[in-house]
Amino acid sequence: MSLAGEAVVAPAPEAAAPARPRAGAPRANPLLVLIVTGMVVALGSLGFVSAAPNRIVSGKPLALWVAVEPGVAALVAALVVALGASALIRSGVWRDRLIALIAAALLVASLLAAAHAAGLVAAASGPVARTSLGAAFWIVAAGAAFALADAVGRLAPHPLAQSAIAAAVVGALLALAASGALSDLSLAREFANRRAAYGAEMLRHLALVGGALAAALPIGTLLGLLALRRPGWRKPLFAVLNLIQTIPSIAIFGLLIGPLSALSGAFPGLRALGIGGIGAAPAVIALTLYGLLPVARGAFTGLASVPPAVIDAARGMGLDERQILRRVSIPLALPILVAALRVVVVQLTGLTVVAALIGAGGLGVFIFQGLGQTATDLILLGALSAIALALVFDLALRSLGELIATGERP
């Protein structure tokens, strides 16, 4: 606990200069001071890892300096202190670079320290012993990830640059996992036990999202066009689409089971195609219904944002309605359309987690299996994978949107 004195010297945020110094004004980073204080408190009072004699029993929390060798603990502590010290540097590009570097190092070091602790536990208590990541680890890792993201956000505001940095960090973590350095952690063991199933469910998740998109994009776009062309239909149309979004996903999934099983009962040919009350069919239908609102709203607002004068000019040049749509309206509306695509992809990725409850598969399988078996690391495996997938889609489509926007600006 030698580090406690170091970070408690946090200056009160309100003590900042009274006259609103804006960009470039030299001052400390109060948020980072707060984060580092939280890390210090967490490392001092909570378990860094928790060790259990087997998979199902809940573990006993071990503090950082109990769990690992003194040298490793000192390294993590030193990085936390360094992060706190860099928060006090007066602002500048170099401060953010330093913060990003230390935060990334801390992220990797805390993961390695946890894996090291897991190795010690395995050596002491045998191969069935499980070592899970503890609360202090999560607070330090989340704090470091956030400090990294915050610093990078200021250093490289462009989403493409952020994607590149995110890819580098994720790549480093994946390389670490692939090297086998983390294999004693319970989370890695859950993954190793299900390597084949994991790949299959991930593909299944993507297929469900893809299937729903394949239906929602054309139907939703048509509905958006309809709203644009028929102002009288606009209100009732969006009211209905909004109503669908209001109904909890599991209720829609459930409500589709009855009609679909009746259908497949009446027409055995459908069952041969795999369409039935449970499984992929109700999931894709429900996900499509959810996707309609964001797609239709995006298509409508995007196309409505095209200035009428531009369309008049195109018409004057002799383009017909279809050509106007394809060559003028859609290219001009593209940024809004891509933003809508991002919203719908991220939303569907999240909703597909629930589809596991109706036997459709996907990453939710691990979450609900884990909940059923009280296997926390299996829950974590599913939940973290779903979050990562949503983040990847979000960042990728944000980058695409930015590419399009910069492509348009000469």
Added chain:
Amino acid sequence: MSDIASGHTRPPAGALARLAARPAVWASLAFAAALMLLPYSGPLFHALFPDLPRPLYTRASFLDLALSHAGLVGLASLVVVSLGIAIGIFVTRPAGRDFAGPVDTLTAVGQTFPPTAVLALAVPAIGYGGAPTVIALIVYGLLPVVSATIAGLGAVPAAPVQAADGIGLSPAGRLVKVELPLAAPVILSGIRTSVILNIGTATIGSTVGALTLGSPIIEGLSGSNPAYVLQGALLVGLFAVATDLWFDELERALH
């Protein structure tokens, strides 16, 4: 709720007729009717699902499920609204301006997280039952409210703010009398998003041991009892739709 809200200019009509014109009233009546009639619908579900030995969910009364569901969402929403608006106000004041960027990033990134994943993550942290559900609802529900409060306060035009300063209002007075009323519609839409999302997430909460209207659905799915699924889905759908329509009314009243 605000100075603007009192400006109704509806044509004078019978109070009952005005009530009957509101879909929110109808949806609420349908929800209440379903809650009251479902316990007596055994014969109906028996006719619909002749193969099921016990076609009516009886492990808990539907009223208890609805009250527990509404209680979880209500409790979470109470915290979410007070804390979310407070955070939104804080980061738009000079003292909290340093936190505005990071909070903005955090809410944007957080909203891409699948709600079910957030709910599931609460279990390793807290355990099973109602508590992790409420915590997850609070954490997830905060995001839309915070971002709407920031957006709403940020969109207040400069003129009324300067006018408020001009007539000598204190910063607190300006916030309460000018900025918050002007930002109210945006903030309300954030609260709406949060509450509706949380009604849905609370439904999944029955997989982590909370008692909600999702309990018959989850039990019906795991036990191959489509009647339970139908009963739960009907109730939770009506509950969500009625709540959403009341927000419609509230928004109309604010404008």
